[in-house]
Amino acid sequence: MSTISIRKYAPKKYLAENGALAGLLLLALVIAIMQPAFLNAQNLLNVGVQAAVIAIMAFGMTFVVVAGGIDLSVGSIAALAAMVGALTAGPIGLVVGALCGLVNGALISYGKLPPFIATLAMLSVARGLTLVLSEGQPHETDALVTFLGSNLAPMVPLPLLLMLAFFGITGLILTRTNLGRRMYAIGGNEEAAKLSGIDVRKQKLWIYALSGLFAAAAGLVLAGRLGSAGPQAAAGYELDAIAAVVIGGASLSGGVGRATGTLVGALVLAVLRNGLNLLQVPPFWQQVVIGVVIALAALLDSLRRR
Amino acid sequence: MKTLITARGITKHFGATKALDGVDLEIFAGEVHVLLGENGAGKSTLVKVLAGIHGHDAGTIEGHASLAVIHQELALVPELSVAENLFLNRLPRRFGFVDRAEMRRRAPELLDRVGLDVDPDAKVKDLGIAQQQMIEIARALDKNAGVLILDEPTAVLTETETDRLLQIMAQLRQNGVGLVFITHHLDEIQRIADRITVLRDGRSVGVLGPKATTRHMIELMVGRPIDEQYPRAQQRPGQPLLSIEGLTKRGVFEDITIEVHAGEVVGIAGLVGAGRTEVARAAFGVDGYDRGTVKVDGKPLRRNDVQAAIKAGLGLVPEDRKGQGLVLTATVGQNLELVTLHDRDRKRLHDIAGKLRIKGRVEQPVKELSGGNQQKVVIGKWLLADPKVLILDEPTRGVDVGAKVEIYELINRMTAQGRAVLLVSSDLPEVIGMSDRVVVMAHGRVAGELPRGATQDQVMALAVQEISA
Numbered sequence: 083m084s085t086i087s088i089r090k091y092a093p094k095k096y097l098a099e100n101g102a103l104a105g106l107l108l109l110a111l112v113i114a115i116m117q118p119a120f121l122n123a124q125n126l127l128n129v130g131v132q133a134a135v136i137a138i139m140a141f142g143m144t145f146v147v148v149a150g151g152i153d154l155s156v157g158s159i160a161a162l163a164a165m166v167g168a169l170t171a172g173p174i175g176l177v178v179g180a181l182c183g184l185v186n187g188a189l190i191s192y193g194k195l196p197p198f199i200a201t202l203a204m205l206s207v208a209r210g211l212t213l214v215l216s217e218g219q220p221h222e223t224d225a226l227v228t229f230l231g232s233n234l235a236p237m238v239p240l241p242l243l244l245m246l247a248f249f250g251i252t253g254l255i256l257t258r259t260n261l262g263r264r265m266y267a268i269g270g271n272e273e274a275a276k277l278s279g280i281d282v283r284k285q286k287l288w289i290y291a292l293s294g295l296f297a298a299a300a301g302l303v304l305a306g307r308l309g310s311a312g313p314q315a316a317a318g319y320e321l322d323a324i325a326a327v328v329i330g331g332a333s334l335s336g337g338v339g340r341a342t343g344t345l346v347g348a349l350v351l352a353v354l355r356n357g358l359n360l361l362q363v364p365p366f367w368q369q370v371v372i373g374v375v376i377a378l379a380a381l382l383d384s385l386r387r388r
Numbered sequence: 389m390k391t392l393i394t395a396r397g398i399t400k401h402f403g404a405t406k407a408l409d410g411v412d413l414e415i416f417a418g419e420v421h422v423l424l425g426e427n428g429a430g431k432s433t434l435v436k437v438l439a440g441i442h443g444h445d446a447g448t449i450e451g452h453a454s455l456a457v458i459h460q461e462l463a464l465v466p467e468l469s470v471a472e473n474l475f476l477n478r479l480p481r482r483f484g485f486v487d488r489a490e491m492r493r494r495a496p497e498l499l500d501r502v503g504l505d506v507d508p509d510a511k512v513k514d515l516g517i518a519q520q521q522m523i524e525i526a527r528a529l530d531k532n533a534g535v536l537i538l539d540e541p542t543a544v545l546t547e548t549e550t551d552r553l554l555q556i557m558a559q560l561r562q563n564g565v566g567l568v569f570i571t572h573h574l575d576e577i578q579r580i581a582d583r584i585t586v587l588r589d590g591r592s593v594g595v596l597g598p599k600a601t602t603r604h605m606i607e608l609m610v611g612r613p614i615d616e617q618y619p620r621a622q623q624r625p626g627q628p629l630l631s632i633e634g635l636t637k638r639g640v641f642e643d644i645t646i647e648v649h650a651g652e653v654v655g656i657a658g659l660v661g662a663g664r665t666e667v668a669r670a671a672f673g674v675d676g677y678d679r680g681t682v683k684v685d686g687k688p689l690r691r692n693d694v695q696a697a698i699k700a701g702l703g704l705v706p707e708d709r710k711g712q713g714l715v716l717t718a719t720v721g722q723n724l725e726l727v728t729l730h731d732r733d734r735k736r737l738h739d740i741a742g743k744l745r746i747k748g749r750v751e752q753p754v755k756e757l758s759g760g761n762q763q764k765v766v767i768g769k770w771l772l773a774d775p776k777v778l779i780l781d782e783p784t785r786g787v788d789v790g791a792k793v794e795i796y797e798l799i800n801r802m803t804a805q806g807r808a809v810l811l812v813s814s815d816l817p818e819v820i821g822m823s824d825r826v827v828v829m830a831h832g833r834v835a836g837e838l839p840r841g842a843t844q845d846q847v848m849a850l851a852v853q854e855i856s857a
Contacts, residue, residue: 260729267726270715277674277706277713278726278769279698337717 101382102330102346109350113357120360127239133352134241135160135304137345139319140326141252142296144344145289147327148256150269150336151197153293155186155204157319160301162208164311167302168221172230176298182208183294184287191283201290205320216313223305231306241303245345248296253341261288269336325372326351329379350375390417392535392566393438393455397447400433400590407433409590410447415535415566417453420557420580423570425587426609426788427758431570434587435537438568453534453566458524460540466513471495473512474527498526502556518549525556529565536560537568542576543786546660546814547848554580572788574602575817610790618821619793621800622840625824626650628686629808630702630777632671635680640666641832644680648777648808653799655823656812658851663832664812665707668779672704673697685776698727701776705766705783707812713766714754721750723765727773740768745794760791767798778802781812796822816844 113120120126139156146153159182167175182204189200234240256262264285267275276282300319305311328334329350330343354375358368393415400408408430415421423431436442438449439457464473471491472479480490495508504522512520521541528536538557542550550573557567557580571577577584584596586608594608607613630648635641641663648654656664670677673694682689684700706712714723724737741750744764748757754765763783770778780799784792799809799822813819819826826838828850835850 263722263725263729266718266722267715270717271711273712274715275726276694277672277704279694280726280729281695333717337715 102343102350102379105329105379105382106346106350106353109353109357113353113360117357117360120357123237125356125360127237127242129349129352129356130242130245131239131307132356133348134245135300135307135316136319136322136326136351137245137348138248138300138303139297139316140323140330140344140348141248141341142293142300143320143323143327144252144330144332144339144341145255145262145265146197146293147324147332147334148269148336148339149265149286149289150272151190151286151289152201152324152334153183153186153290153297154198154201154320155182155208156293156297156300156323157316157321158205158208158212159183159294159297160304160316160319161311161313162212162215162301163298164223164227164301164305164315165212165215165221165313167227168223168305168311169215171224172227172302175227175302176295179298179301180291180295183291183297186294187287187290190290191286209317212315213313216311218313220310220312222310227302227306228309229306230303231308241307244299244303245348248299249341249345252344255292256339256341261285265289266337269338271337322351325376328383329376331383347379350379390452390564391415392417392451392453394450395438395447396449398434398437398444398449399446400437400442400444407590408437408444411587411590411592413438413585413592415568417534417564417566418561419582420561420567420569422577422581422584423568423587424577424584424605424609426790427760427786428788429587429609430590431587432539433590435539435568435570439537451535454532455535455537456528456531456533457537458521458528458539458541460543462517462520462524464512464520464523467511469509469511470499470506470515470523471508473523474498474508474530476527498530499523501529502526503552516549517544518546518552521545521553522556529560533565535566535568537570539570540572540786541569542571542573547816548659550576572786573815574605577605578602606789609788617793618818619796619800620653620822620824621804622824623651623803623806625652626806629684630671630810631681631683631686632667633681633683635667635670635677635682637666637670637675637677639832641670641829644829644834646810646827646834648810650776650806650808651803652825653803653809653811653823655819655826656810656829657814657816657819657826657847658829658835660814662829662851664829665781666832667829668704668781668810668812669706671697672702672779674704698773698775703727703770703773703775703778705763705770705778705780707781707785709759709763709766709786714762716753716755718754719751720746720748720754720757720765723754724750724769724772727769736772740772744768744771744798758788758791760787760794763787763795764791767795771798771802775807777808777810779810779812782814783811784813784815784818792818816847820844820847 143153159179163175163179166178186201186204189195190197230240232240264280267280268282268285272282301316304316326347327344330347332339354372358371391414395413398408398411411434425431437444439455474495475491480487492508502522502525504519506519541553561567581598584600585592586594588611626649628647629650632644632646635644644667658664669675671682673692676692684702687700689700690696721737738750746764747761754762783795802809811823820842824840826842828835828847830851830853835853838846
């Protein structure tokens with residue numbers, strides 16, 4: 083009995099878990115063949131650094147998406163946190179990001195707003211506050227924040243390590259904490275979660291707060307790399323974060339998603355951008371290619387689920 | 389007698405599993421042909437092969453009539469009107485636009501054939517489930533279906549609605565329509581069936597006539613002799629574990645008082661809409677109420693607080709398994725641990741899965757399980773929490789006979805350990821057979837209480853009575 087069932091499920095499971103990874107490797111292979119400079123160690127590190135900001139943001143987004151929601155405000159929160167960090171101190175930026183997330187959560191849980199609307203409002207508010215605080219000017223970051231974007235040692239970029247650290251934390255939260263298990267329950271069937279004694283509203287507060295916190299961290303890393311926080315920083319990054327989560331195999335209807343998938347998704351986007359640059363594809367066409375890849379990834383996923 | 393469909397030696401594989409294995413089936417004009425079998429026996433697959441949704445690997449199908457299937461999940465558009473749904477896909481048109489006048493003219497005639505009196509302009513979402521079903525049947529008839537397949541249509545209907553459906557089926561039979569009827573309710577079969585094909589493990593194990601006994605049907609279905617359909621083992625009741633006192637929610641239920649003692653099973657019977665589920669949900673803290681108290685083991689519960697209810701030792705298996713009971717995207721194990729997340733213990737999880745005889749692995753997605761096994765998972769997550777009182781709302785709806793008896797055994801085991809069970813059920817033989825006392829509700833009030841051994845007539849008499857406020 084058990085041998086039959088293993089044979090029946092194993093290949094499907096293997097594909098489902100590694101589809102995005104297989105795609106990433108294939109993509110890297112194609113680019114490497116067309117432009118061997120891609121495999122240069124320094125270039126690969128660059129890809130990692132470029133992936134870091136979106137990846138950290140996307141890890142936060144994974145919590146929200148697994149719980150059946152969406153967070154459109156992460157780009158703006160990242161910018162606001164970085165700006166607050168530049169004007170005061172980095173840790174205060176983190177607190178502001180988490181607070182923005184809490185407000186999202188409260189609007190969704192207690193105000194019963196759809197996540198799309200609540201976070202769309204926050205997208206505008208947080209961006210507006212960033213503009214107000216900055217008076218439209220970029221501001222230099224302090225030493226601590228600049229350190230986040232620097233190299234720990236030659237060939238050891240801190241953003242890359244931070245990405246891996248957030249990856250580990252995300253995996254731990256999703257698989258080893260009650261909050262994580264509840265995210266899957268809420269996203270899979272909110273009513274069943276409620277009837278099983280899960281305080282859905284309280285959980286959502288934490289989930290959106292986490293997303294805000296992760297977005298703030300991503301914003302600080304971005305500012306650190308650039309050495310300054312800009313009023314228009316990270317604009318549109320929320321869409322890249324959502325794309326990374328979806329490429330990673332999460333379902334926007336909730337209940338499905340993993341940290342490894344999101345990491346792979348963010349790497350796919352970074353490899354693609356890097357590869358297209360190396361191949362000297364004009365930036366306007368890069369947009370088109372990235373859109374096609376997102377559609378293909380989602381299409382493959384939907385085929386696999388059938 | 390005219391044969392409408394002849395299927396011979398139908399065989400169908402899904403991967404390595406043989407879903408159908410050489411099934412023969414003949415449908416005559418003017419007969420009600422029941423397909424009977426446990427979940428997973430192959431009824432739905434057979435229907436889908438007949439309807440051409442699935443192909444078949446071996447065998448032949450000869451059809452001399454068009455065929456329509458009324459699936460359990462209705463295929464209606466809720467936001468469109470009754471008339472628009474009736475003519476969906478072939479709306480009458482005039483000058484290229486929908487001809488509403490023509491639609492309104494033709495709709496009543498169709499609705500008449502199924503005895504449905506609704507406004508053709510009403511939106512389908514505003515109708516009851518029984519009325520929606522009738523609309524589907526009317527639509528099928530308009531397409532001149534010679535064979536009508538009804539896949540568990542009565543699972544969602546009340547007693548009176550079921551009566552009405554059976555009447556209409558009898559009428560269609562007289563008009564020469566061949567009806568294939570899938571149901572788990574054996575009493576319905578005895579009322580209307582002309583022939584019964586029993587399926588087990590993908591094989592046809594017998595064709596019975598209309599006089600077949602319930603016992604004979606069940607034994608053919610499960611493939612072994614059975615001792616008893618309702619194996620209730622009574623305990624001597626102990627102290628009250630659940631006390632609902634004067635519970636009132638304006639316009640929904642009024643002054644409900646029910647007490648369940650340790651070791652006791654108390655049933656709540658009544659028509660759909662009598663307020664049974666609403667009382668269960670309010671007691672569990674899902675919905676609020678205006679007056680009254682709910683006590684578990686003497687401790688009053690805060691209203692509208694599910695967490696407090698669970699902490700006090702209350703559990704609820706909700707009526708809608710897929711909509712409210714399960715996280716379908718998750719595995720069996722993840723569903724089992726839902727209530728007891730705080731003290732995850734893999735060993736107990738495997739224990740309970742084994743004890744419940746859940747057919748499926750703990751790591752398997754729960755949506756791959758049959759209805760009966762899914763329900764066992766929902767019950768299992770509560771057993772892990774070890775509640776003092778478990779409220780079961782329609783625990784055997786859509787569950788096959790074998791799994792039903794296993795669920796009854798679980799109820800017995802709980803009460804033997806001094807726990808209490810409140811059993812809400814629309815299945816009269818079940819609620820009478822498994823309860824030590826039956827509380828009958830009507831129009832949001834307690835209409836009366838009957839001791840063990842009450843008859844269905846006694847329950848119905850209370851359930852339909854008009855209560856003067």
